[in-house]
Amino acid sequence: MQPEALEALSDDIHLLGDLLGETIRRLAGPEALDLVEDVRGTAKGLRADPSVEEARRLRDRLGRLDLPELRTLIRAFSIYFDLINLAEQQARVRALRARRRGADDAPHAESPGEALRALRDRGVTADEIADHLARALICPVFTAHPSEARRRTILGKLAAIARELDRMERGDPVPAERARAAEAIAEEVEALWLSDAIRGTRPTVLDEVRHCLNIVEENLLDVVPRVYRTVEASLRDAYPDREWRAPPFLHFGSWIGGDRDGHPGVSPRATAEAIRLQAETLLGHYIERMDALWWRLSHSDRSFKPGEDLLESIAKDAALFPESPRPPVHEPYRAKCRLIGAKLRRTLESLRSTPAWADAARTPTPGVYFGRDELLADLRLIADDLGRVGARAAANGSIRDVIRLVEVFGVHLLTLDLRQHSARHASALDEILRDAGVCEGYASLSPDARLDVLARELEGTRPMIPTRLAYSDATNEVVETFRMVAALLEERTPEAIDKYIISSTTEPAHLLEVLLLAREARLFRPAEGISRLDVVPLFEALEPLQNASPIMEKLLGLPIYRRHLELRGNLQEVMIGYSDSNKESGSLQSAWALYRAQVDLVETGRNAGVTMQMFHGRGGAIGRGGGPANHAILAQPRGTVDGRLRITEQGEVIADRYGHPGIAERHLEQLIHAVLHSSFPHEGEQPEPAWVRVLDRLAPAACRIYRGLVYETPEFLTYFQQATPIGEMAEFKIGSRPARRGKSTALENLRAIPWVFSWMQCRHTLPGWYGLGGAVEEFLAERPETLATLQEMYRRWPFWRTLIDNAQMILAKADMTIARLYADLVDDPALADAIFARISEEYRRAVEVVGRITGQSTLLEKMPILERSIQQRNPYVDPLSFIQLVLLRRLRAEESPHEDLLAGVLESVNGIASGLKNTG
Incomplete structure (x- = not known):
């Protein structure tokens, strides 16, 4: 970061810090501000000279404060982190603007322009780029996984502050304008201090839908047309001898309202309501655009002659609205805009009725837009006629942006994925097949026998499920879900839903189960050439990942499944899960299993003439596949991206990457850059066979070390439950979905998000690195000469470099001094000492081997911006950890927990999450 940029960042931090300090002084009193500064200074000194004993003294000193004083400290430090995050965000926006204002015409780093110039210089032709873009897909998929700790109210106030920071430097504002912006910021900071930091009630599924839609409407609907204009300008720059109109390769999806795996709140009705809310938001935006x-x-x-096609269209549409005023006769484009607006309003009105499944398709209402094609045809009619008469500025102006929005978002906004656990389908079909007289005890059959039963049934046409359902509630819900999808696609838009994801896919029958249920709801009618849903297996744990290719190979050999794929364009999407595999086998084994699975799957598809499209289920934290998305894409094995990629954007990541229009635009440009590069990989970035053999040795060793602690040490579960706030976090109402699958407290049933979240809170950050150090150390002890190989791998292999860099980032956010104090919470001191000793020793090993591989003497030595950010935060996040320790001990000592005490713990959880910027 340049000196002037650092100075601007420092100015923003001081402005926001001073406003917060003044707010604390005024509303909580000068003694509260003095206490904040005193504790911060002590923590800063402890950070400079770490000592477990000194850390315990600070903890004990804070333990003498009463609850109101502790909660005041929590609030002060938590709000400070939120404000620091805004200042850093503004610094990123400032840097992006500076690059775009630069005199040099070279495209900035990690942009579509940089990628296209690099590909041109390597000999990639314009035709190859055009062919690539014609089949490309980049689709971020928003999920409501509960790792966004902040309330929607708080996020709204932070967004308001971000807008004022923007206003203070845009267009060289006069002093009075800057002063007004500062006053507005002060008002929001005051409101932050006086607002509840944590939710009083758990959000509903529809609350989560609205939260996501707010970000999409505020930012993405303006950003997406700009991104496409940037891509087209970059194409013209790199390949000037060709006319370019980039196809709509960028789309967006959502799980919010469709992800029913272990979530009782996601009912068929909730799915229909999610679709309705999305469509209402988008149609309202389109109406404003048409106005x-x-x-x-x-x-x-009077100045030009409109085309006959346009005039015929106006007359035809006007007949649909005889009660409306006649459109302006002499202003044909206005007339068409008014009629498009009327059709959009009629489409909006049609959303008031709830779709209902019937055993026969229904005819769409006249004047209602059913899918994007009809709306696009109307808009293109205007644009084409403007171009025909020579009004090029208008033809390439605002209407072009509206057309682009419809190409990307249709009339539905985000394409909703459905997800359900494979066991739910098997259970439902066990009941359905028995009642239909097809098979007794389907669920108890062998995997091959289940596959045979399903394949036979799918080859036939007899219906098995009656119109009136008389099954168990659980089976009825499964059937009704498919029927609701059919109704939505027939009555709303055929683009609202197109994928059904199967959690815990472990055998080929799991995909045929979904296909059979789809057939019963009229979603799969091969005789009529119809298959409405992509059936997507989700391979999550280690063994399913290793078996993914054989599972798909067996399916691809079934005629009925190949017929389904033919109807879906011979494309098979496969989702790979980063979270559960990491929790089960550790970060290194998980990453390597995912890498290997992709290579094998793509090869299997290539041999069968089927395109394998990867869907990456990545979380925000390193322990769930997180880290910079563009680096993760570049780290994928050669040939597995090939222009098509879907990737989840989860929890706190959504606000971080899409909450500011400038950041959202940059993030999407980085995704495009990475997908272009990875689709035309450089030969020098491919792994040598010797490197693959190294990972084949390291990954199982890391898994053995990880599982040796987590699953094979009986006392470990006690340590986890007592040394982390996992129990208290069950009361943290940050998401609508339960933290566990089922009621069992076994580690296997705990979802990956609270697993990672709790280790971040207690400063261990264990899921992101445990096992790496020991595995590499063992390997080097046997073969010291291979250090040079590991270093060369870091320099030349994006996969290994990204894995090591992510590990050092999460290692840098750990703190073994503070982690030791969390170990003090364990009732049995001997147990705490033994487990913590193993964790701290593995931490030492990991730090050491990362340094040797990267050639650094300290973590993040070659990432100064990230290193500085973490160093700036530590003096503020450390006190929150000490306060949390005090409150956890008090809370657990009480027989009946005090509500205010629990609120204090949850506020500290919220603050630490903001400070570390990684939750789940």
């Missing part, structure tokens, strides 16, 4: 176009397109036919 704006109406004002712009005042072109009179």
Whole structure:
């Protein structure tokens, strides 16, 4: 970061810090501010000279404060982190603007322009780029996984502050304008201090839908057309001898309202409501856009002759709305805009009714847009006619952006994925097949026998499920889900839902189960050439990942499944899960299993003439596949991206990457850059066979070390439950979904998000690195000469470099001094000493081997910006950890927990999450 950029960042931090300090002084009193500064200074000194005993003294000193004083400290440090995050965000936005203002015409780093120039210089032709873009897909998929700790109210106030920071430097504001912006920031900071930091009630599924839609409407709907304009300008720059119109390769999906795996709140009705809310948001936006176009397109036919196609379309549409005023006769584009607006409003009105499944398709209402094609045809009619008469500025202006939005978002906004656990389908079909007289005891059959039963049934056409359902509630819910999907696709838009994801896929029958249930709801009708859903297996744990290719190979050999794929364009999407595999086998084994699975799956698809499209289920934290998304894409094995990629954007990551339009635009450009590069990989970035053999040795060793602690040490579960706030976090109402699958407290049933979240809170950060150090150390002890190989791998292999860099980032956010104090919470001191000794020793090994591989003397030595950010935060996040320790001990000592005490713990959880910027 340049000196002037550092100075601007420092100015923002001081402004926001001073406003917060003044707020604390005024509302909590000068003694509260003095206490904040005193504790911060002590923590800063402890950070400079770490000592477990000194850390315990600070903890004990804080333990003498009463609960109101502790909660005041929590609030002060938590809000400070939120403000620091905004200052750093503004610094990123400032840097992006500076690059775009630069005199040099070279594209900035990690942009579509940089990727296209590099590909051109390597000999990739314009035709190859055009062919690539024609089949490309980049689709971020938003999920509501509970790792966003902040309330929607708090996020809204932070967004308001971000807008004022923007205003203070845009267009060289006069002093009075800057002063007004500062006053507005002060008002929001005051409101932050006086607002509840944590939710009083758990959000509903529809609350989560609205939260996501707020970010999409505020930012993405303006950003996406700009991104496409940037791509097209970059194409013209790199390949000037060709006319370019980039196809709509960028789309967006959502799980919010469709992910029913272990979530009782996601009912068929909730799915329908999620679709409705999305469509209402988008249609309202389109109506505003059409009203704006109406004002712009005042072109009179006294100045030009409108085309016959346009005039016929106006007459045809006007007949659909006889009760409406006649459109302006002499202003044909305005007339068409008004009629498009009327059709959009009629489409909006149609959303009031709830779709209902019937055993026969229904005819769409006249004047209602059913899918994107009809709306696109109307809009393109205007644009084409403007171009025909020579009004090029208008033809390439605002209407072009509206067309682009419809290409990307249709009339539905985010394409909703459905997800359900494989066991739910098997259980439902066990009951359905028995009642239909097809098979007794389906669930107890062998995997091959289940596959045979399903394949036979799918080859036939007899219906098995009656219109009136008389099954168990659980089976009825499964059937009703498929029927609701059919109703939505027939009555709303065929683009609202197109994928059904199967959690815990472990055998080929799991995909045929979904296909059979889809057939019963009229979603799969091969005789009519119809298959409405991609059936997507989710391979999560280690063994399913290792078996993924054989499972798909067996399916691809079934005629009925190949017929389904033919109807879906011979494309098979496969989702790979980073979270559960990491929790089960550790970070290194998980990453290597995912890498290997992708290579094998793509090869299996290639041999069968089927395109394998990867869907990466990544979380925000390193322990769940997190880290910079563009680096993760570049780290994928050669040939597995090939222009098509879906990737989850989860929890706190959504606000971080899409909460500011400038950051959202940059993030999407980085995704495009990475996908372009990975689709035309450089030969020098491919792994040598010797490197693959190294990982084949390291990954099982790391898994053995990880499982030796986590699953094979009987006392470990006690340590985890007592040394982390996992029990208290069950009361943290940050998401609508339960933290566990089922009621069992076994580690296997705990979801990966609270697993990672709790280790971040207690500063161990264990899921992101445990096992790496020991595995590498063992390997080097046997073969010291291979250090040079590991270093060369770091320099030349994106996969290994990304894995090591992510590990050092999460190691840098750990703190073994503070982690030792969390170990003090364990009732049995001997147990705490034994487990913590193993964790701290493995931490030492990991830090050491990362340094040797990267050639650094300290973590993040070659990442100064990230290192500085973490160092700036530590003096503020450390006190929150000490306060949390005090409150956990008090809370656990009480027979009946005090509500305010629990609130204090949860507030500290919220603050630490903001400070570390990685939750789940």
